[in-house]
Amino acid sequence: MSNYQQNLKEEKSYLENITAFIKEQLTLETEKLARRKSELIATRKDMWEDTSIDMNQYFSSEVDQPVSYASSLMQVQQYKKCLSSPYFGRFDFREEGYHHSEKIYLGLTTLIDPQTDAVYVYDWRAPICSIFYQYELGQATYTAPIGEIGGEVCLKRQYKIQASQLKYFFDSSIVIKDQILQEILSHNTSVKMKTIVETIQKEQDSIIRDIDNELLIVQGVAGSGKTSIALHRVAFLLYDGLRSTLQSNNLLILSPNELFTSYISDVLPELGEENVEQKTFGEIVTGALAERFQVEAREEQLEALIELQHERGGRLRRQSVGFKGSSIFKQLLDRLLWHYEHRLIPFGDVYYAGRVIENKHRLKSRLLNDKSGLPLAKRLQRLENSIWDKLHSLRSQRLAKIERIVQRSEGHDLEIKSFSRLLSIKETKTLRQYLQKFTKVDYWQVYTRLFNDPKLFFTLAQGLELPEGIEEIIAATEQSLQAGKIPFEDCAPLLYLKFKIEGSELFPDIKQVVIDEAQDYYPIQYEIFKLLFPEAKYTVLGDIQQTLEKKADVTLYEEIKTIFNKPKTTKLFLNKSYRSSYEINQFTKGLLDVPQDYLSFERYEEEPRVVYQETRHLLDQKIIRDIATCQDMGYQTVAIICKTFREAEEIYTRLGGQVGVRLLRREEGKVEKGVMIIPAYLAKGLEFDVVLVYGVNQENYTTEFDRKLLYISCTRAQHRLMLYYWGEKSHFLP
């Protein structure tokens, strides 16, 4: 028997044993589950029917039983999941000081024999499994809970197992054989993001498993796996085997929009973890401001910025957006807060029962000397409380005095005591209103003051670098704030002031925050994250080349470092792209203004095509034919990417009747098989088998902002990329 056949025999037999073990465990757990279910039902029934039941006992079983039921259910689900493919890799490791090597099989979840404690399969997140991702054959080390362990990797093997059958396996001498990656990446894209555990690359693994850093910044080119890494990292952090285990409610993912949230929603459950909370910045804004104000959505802002690029108003707005998001504006807001606290609070003397009980200067000095570190609103509340405390002892004297006055006066129908009490309540109410003129602070009034009073604005802004057209920006902001709908660029400053003034204990449990598409946030938004999650560790992933309206470079990451100010910080780069074919990557690289030093995973397909038609009508017809061809070729997700939502709607109206297309919207959309129309800014982070970029005419794609939109659109394609124009072709294209 050849070596291979001997290995095959052994591997088949190992798989059979594992499959038999899983089936056995599945039967046991299913029986346990059924028993736990009936116990749970019986306890609940007793509760209603048996009045003599001991309630303490009832409540303790009411807590324990659902927990054991849920854990059984989870076990059953895990066994079911790993039955079809229990592992995907193996390496043989001979630990230093030992003669024999141990076979380590890796899968999505640990398989352990409850009787013997033998580990048949290790969870890919187990410390020892890092060897599989990090090392070739030869010397290797990993960090176990007891410290560094060294040894030798004697074999590395990968498997394809489907429906409990071994399809093939091969030994790899290099880190992870590209063969499997080739196969995975040549498939059609899926409508939901997939896991990548089988083929995580060395540099990706280092990011996923990092537990040393409090701020981990990743700059990665389009398609380098940032989002995949972010989600696998979350699963890693949730892994039981880690010393500092986190619960799913300790993590938060900040995602760019709801469409993206839905796109990535399967990854964690597939990795056997509960989904963690995901929020968009827009949701944080709505949660904090929408009760009081109508707020503009980020997408509405982007539409306006793209549409009005060539108009003076549009240019001014872009200046305003950049300025209000900057660290300079944050400094201005800090100065405004200082000024408000030191100069603008309208303190007054407090009179009660005809005498001054607090003098305004003393009140102010008490506020300014309050070293509690509490936010302003809470310090003012403490001040007010202290005034009420002082009044408390004087209240009964005052009531007695009122009673004497009432007794002497005429013209009241009520009994003296009740009438006096009523007068006292009224007096207290008036006093409260008076006190609250200076003990209540409203972030909205503080913010609008900046724009209502340009003189104050310029006094506070002394020494700060202001944008061109600042007077117009001030006037336009004043107007738009009064108009009833708050522009998106004013939401972050308002939130900043609100949280600074009132405090921000909205997310007390969050210990790890993952920020995807990091390039799209402004420094002031990072300041808000810092206020919201002060104790958290951060993973920040972005791609400077995919920045939209703002001019961004890697200095953004330096700003993020300064803002979070974490002692343990690191910045890593990913420069290999996996999503698109080699040809598409070469094409998209050429769209950028600076030479890009990024590598493409070598998967060869058709060259992208730039297609000219004389008229829009002919272009529509051509697109319809191309869609049909792509679908005949078996591609399942086809996206027509446009510059704006308005353009997407127009095309949808024109093509909708002739070919089955869906218009993707931020709030309700989700990626599905078929043809979709979507604006570029919403397609961020997503991917499709085929991308058709609509209307790449010179007039449509001419500015730097347009260039970024074009770049984002093209980098969404996995297999085919086609760009269509009439008239003159955009100068960004070859």
Ligand SMILES: Nc1ncnc2c1ncn2[C@@H]1O[C@H](COP(=O)(O)OP(=O)(O)OP(=O)(O)O)[C@@H](O)[C@H]1O
């Ligand atoms: N190690 C890997 N094994 C298999 N597939 C991978 C790997 N890394 C990335 N991919 C695939 O590459 C594609 C791009 O990954 P992902 O969306 O995470 O990248 P990204 O850097 O967030 O991209 P972008 O910034 O362009 O949105 C996905 O289809 C993902 O499954």
